[in-house]
Amino acid sequence: MSQLELTRGPASALLLVDFGREKGLAPAQLLAGSGLTLGKLADPYFELSSAQELRLINNLLDLLGxxxxxxxxxxxxxxxxxxxxxxxxxxxxxxxxxxxxxxxxxxxxxxxxxxxxxxxxxxxxxxxxxxxxxxxxxxxxxxxxxxxxxxxxxxxxxxxxxxxxxxxxxxxxxxxxxxxxxxxxxxxxxxxxxxxxxxxxxxxxxxxRRLPQANSVTVSMCERLCVQLVERRSPKAGTASKVRQYLEINPLGPAPDLATMASLVNLSERTLKRRLQEEGTGYRQLLDQSRSAAALALLGDPALKLTAIAEKLGYSDLSSFSQTFKRWYGVSPRTYRQASRPA
Structure with missing residues (x-):
């Protein structure tokens, strides 16, 4: 799920309008062609599309040169x-x-x-x-x-x-x-x-570092309401899409286990497994897809040694990483890197 697919609250758009005002621009100039008005942006419950905010950004850049x-x-x-x-x-x-x-x-x-x-x-x-x-x-x-x-x-x-x-x-x-x-x-x-x-x-x-305004009750309340807000603003994506999104956020280091992922997507482990199965996939398969893609991206950086790549991906040693990589792609990471170098 891309950030471009999500609706968003009005605070950022209002901030852009206020910034433009300070630069001598009229709100009508900034909002032109966006379908937005100051009245809409003043409503804290109003939600705009990513395309509308991007139009505002485009206007700001054009008007300021x-x-x-x-x-x-x-x-x-x-x-x-x-x-x-x-x-x-x-x-x-x-x-x-x-x-x-x-x-x-x-x-x-x-x-x-x-x-x-x-x-x-x-x-x-x-x-x-x-x-x-x-x-x-x-x-x-x-x-x-x-x-x-x-x-x-x-x-x-x-x-x-x-x-x-x-x-x-x-x-x-x-x-x-x-x-x-x-x-x-x-x-x-x-x-x-x-x-x-x-x-x-x-x-x-x-x-x-411990934070001076720490309050577990406030965090729990905010977390619960944030879950509801994400659900409302997100396109109707399947469970597999949500899992992929969380795996993309933390593509490196030790992989989250099924229990951790179930907590992140607000499901029980059993329900998560069932929904992924209904969508024709499984958590291990999604994890492999995420990690294998991250491995290729890291191998594309010639400055990174194979041992460093293995460590970044959460493997205890190069041998374990090499075995897994060979399962993914049929060749060792060393062979893959050599074959990918430009002639």
Whole structure:
């Protein structure tokens, strides 16, 4: 299930309108062609489509002349209160790590257009942001910048002053113009360009930090209401589609067992197994599909050693990974990598 398929609340669209106003733009200019009005956006129960918010973003970029780095400026305004119940659930979590788990579980309630996933590397926690399938490069760049900045702002508000980025990477080329390149700055750190992914990395030790506003009752209430909200805003997807979505969020590290996945999709283990069987699949099959795809993506990075890839995928040693990879593709990962290299 893509973020583009989901409806969303009005807070993000209102934030974009307010930002445009500060730049001297009239709301009517920004909302042109979107089917949106200020009256609709003032209704907290109103839901708009992703296409409507993208039209608003397109208008903003066109009217301002497509300035570089605008997404960073806009993304800095997405504070926890922008996300409503979801945001309050985050700051009410027991630890920063619990808040991150909650955020990853309810990603559909963010205003992101990128596909966000999390994995761990040694002492670092890493969030990756995959661009949506949009034809307009300017809009793609904007949503990557905005989503990455909004995530960094949330992390900083959750972990307080202790939070800082250890690494910031972008897939795009470094701009030739120095003043343009200067726009690519996030929390005071410049990116590494031509990277394998758009990513933010931070010290995992921060995830152990206990949060000052922790409240288990508030978290439980927010979690229950967030489940209902996701169900309402999501297209009528099957159980297998929901499982794939959660596997995409955490493609690396130890795989969640059936009990964990059942909890994530709010079903009993027995019901989850039955529904997947009715859809012609099973949890092991879906897990293999997710892990095998992640393995191919990692093998495409020549800088990664096979032992590092095995570790990222949650295998205790290279031998175990190689045996599983051979079951998936009929050849060892070493042979596959060699055969995939350009002549």
């Amino acid at each position: 497509h300035p570089r780095g605008l997404g960073y400026e806009v993304g800095a305004r997405y504070h926890f209160s922008t996300y409503g119940l979801f945001g309050y659930g985050l700051i009410s979590s027991a630890t920063a790590g619990d808040a991150l788990k909650l955020a990853l579980r309810f990603l559909p309630l963010t205003y992101a257009f990128t596909r966000i996933a999390y994995h761990e590397e040694s002492s670092l926690g890493v969030l990756t942001f995959t661009e949506p399938a949009l034809n307009d490069e300017s809009i793609r760049n904007f949503v990557v910048e905005r989503d990455m900045t909004a995530a960094a702002v949330l992390l900083k508000e959750i972990a307080d002053r202790e939070f800082s980025l250890a690494r910031f990477t972008l897939k795009k080329k470094r701009p030739v113009n120095r003043s343009v390149a200067h726009a690519d700055t996030l929390l005071g750190i410049r990116p590494d360009y031509l990277a394998g992914s758009n990513s933010l990395a931070f010290d995992r030790a921060l995830l152990k």
